[in-house]
Amino acid sequence: MWNYTNLQSLDLNRNCVLESPLETESLKETCVYKKCVKKAPDPQTGLHRNLNHNDNEKIVPVSTSEDQTQMLFVDAFLQNNRLDHVTQLMGYHPNYLEMFLRTQQYLLRGDGPLPFHYRHYIAIMAASRHQCAYLIHLHEQEFILQGGDQDWLKGPAFIPTKLRKLHEVNKILAHRPWLFNKSHIEGLRKEAWSVSELVQAIVIMAHFHALSSFVFGCGIKNEPDHHGGFTYRPHSPTENSNDSDYTSDSSSDSNSEPEVGIEILMERMKKLKESQEEEPTEEERRKRFEKVEFQSAELTKPGKKPSPKAEIIKYVQDEEFCYIDFTKRGCTEEAPTFRANEYSWDDHGFSIANRLYSEIGNLLDEKFSMAYNLTYYTMGEVIDVDTSAFRRAIWYYIHCLYGIMHDDYDYGQVNQLLERNLKQYIKTVTCYPERLTKKDYDNVMKEFKHSEKVHVNLMLLEARLQGELLYALRGVMQYMT
Numbered sequence: 001m002w003n004y005t006n007l008q009s010l011d012l013n014r015n016c017v018l019e020s021p022l023e024t025e026s027l028k029e030t031c032v033y034k035k036c037v038k039k040a041p042d043p044q045t046g047l048h049r050n051l052n053h054n055d056n057e058k059i060v061p062v063s064t065s066e067d068q069t070q071m072l073f074v075d076a077f078l079q080n081n082r083l084d085h086v087t088q089l090m091g092y093h094p095n096y097l098e099m100f101l102r103t104q105q106y107l108l109r110g111d112g113p114l115p116f117h118y119r120h121y122i123a124i125m126a127a128s129r130h131q132c133a134y135l136i137h138l139h140e141q142e143f144i145l146q147g148g149d150q151d152w153l154k155g156p157a158f159i160p161t162k163l164r165k166l167h168e169v170n171k172i173l174a175h176r177p178w179l180f181n182k183s184h185i186e187g188l189r190k191e192a193w194s195v196s197e198l199v200q201a202i203v204i205m206a207h208f209h210a211l212s213s214f215v216f217g218c219g220i221k222n223e224p225d226h227h228g229g230f231t232y233r234p235h236s237p238t239e240n241s242n243d244s245d246y247t248s249d250s251s252s253d254s255n256s257e258p259e260v261g262i263e264i265l266m267e268r269m270k271k272l273k274e275s276q277e278e279e280p281t282e283e284e285r286r287k288r289f290e291k292v293e294f295q296s297a298e299l300t301k302p303g304k305k306p307s308p309k310a311e312i313i314k315y316v317q318d319e320e321f322c323y324i325d326f327t328k329r330g331c332t333e334e335a336p337t338f339r340a341n342e343y344s345w346d347d348h349g350f351s352i353a354n355r356l357y358s359e360i361g362n363l364l365d366e367k368f369s370m371a372y373n374l375t376y377y378t379m380g381e382v383i384d385v386d387t388s389a390f391r392r393a394i395w396y397y398i399h400c401l402y403g404i405m406h407d408d409y410d411y412g413q414v415n416q417l418l419e420r421n422l423k424q425y426i427k428t429v430t431c432y433p434e435r436l437t438k439k440d441y442d443n444v445m446k447e448f449k450h451s452e453k454v455h456v457n458l459m460l461l462e463a464r465l466q467g468e469l470l471y472a473l474r475g476v477m478q479y480m481t
């Protein structure tokens with residue numbers, strides 16, 4: 001349904017999207033993704049540099065000259081009744097955006113056992129675990145458009161028991177997915193949930209948990225017609241921090257370490273590639289994994305969890321329940337390491353998802369592999385770079401935060417390629433995105449292009465989603481057998 005507000009937002013969204021360090025006051029409408037132009041190598045470093053990018057762009061404008069992106073924007077507008085900021089930001093990576101839109105459309109509006117208004121309400125429940133006002137507001141509106149009862153938006157006391165009973169699973173999957181097991185399914189089966197309804201609900205929850213990470217990770221602002229969204233940007237980042245999804249940063253936290261630049265990173269990647277080191281033994285691999293896991297527990301986020309605003313708190317139960325570190329979770333009993341070679345997406349998750357919720361396995365599979373393999377062979381201003389080692393390190397580090405170990409990956413690479421600040425950022429965005437501050441965003445990947453920071457956030461979204469689904473679908477499989 002198109003209405004004036006939606007058309008308005010299409011027009012106005014250029015002025016209020018990102019609370020990003022790159023925000024300028026001028027409302028530039030420039031296309032973001034440009035083809036690299038090959039230049040002569042830098043005489044000092046021998047690296048090829050792409051001098052043809054403009055780092056002032058924040059989102060891909062509605063008037064983009066890229067045909068593929070333009071078409072996707074039209075699709076997104078028709079699907080979502082608006083061209084939202086998430087879509088415009090993902091517009092930097094049109095091949096990915098296409099799969100994202102296809103999957104989200106299927107989850108919310110395609111064939112499936114759950115009524116449409118339930119799907120949007122589940123999206124609200126999921127986003128509320130991370131206090132993601134942006135997604136909550138979007139789906140409150142969609143919920144009403146789908147004929148949902150306005151009273152439900154007062155909070156869980158007003159919703160049907162069946163839906164309310166999802167709370168426990170929503171909470172566990174969002175923060176400690178390793179606790180999920182078949183007993184949760186058994187419990188919900190007694191509350192009139194069919195297995196296929198549950199699988200759809202689980203995929204919707206996981207999708208919106210991970211999308212909340214993306215929204216905070218990139219600092220996406222509210223839509224113009226939502227609370228706090230229809231404003232001009234503040235002049236300084238500290239002014240009026242209320243209208244953004246970033247928390248204001250009062251702590252002088254640890255993010256002051258100098259960053260390893262792109263050149264050093266590239267040298268390290270090259271060394272790893274050329275290294276003649278013998279394949280580490282299984283035992284050695286396990287030790288390296290445990291080391292990374294152990295170290296991650298030291299990367300705590302100083303400062304308190306932000307307290308949710310009234311419009312969000314009404315949806316949140318057990319507010320205190322959140323991610324806990326490996327060292328505190330009593331690894332042996334409650335959460336043994338999840339071995340991805342014993343239960344993997346490719347061999348297990350994919351087929352059980354497809355079987356119980358037709359088509360979803362294929363859609364997710366394409367989206368995972370797009371995010372995992374996406375590359376433009378660039379790093380900052382350097383072109384012709386094989387970035388796979390860096391990208392793999394990010395993906396597997398996220399799984400490691402969830403206690404998932406891939407036997408064939410050498411976790412030594414994580415420590416060589418991801419420095420402390422970046423690990424801290426990844427951990428915050430993955431585990432408690434609501435705590436991310438603008439300063440955290442500013443302090444990482446300083447030499448990267450804006451579109452590359454978005455790229456990293458796409459990987460965070462997908463790796464987190466896959467990790468959560470691995471636990472959830474393993475629980476479903478245990479229930480079925």
Ligand SMILES: CC(C)C[C@H](N)C(=O)O
Pocket residue numbers: 374375376377378379380387390452453455456
């Ligand atoms: C995250 C980025 C460093 C990815 C890089 N720009 C690439 O095209 O592979």
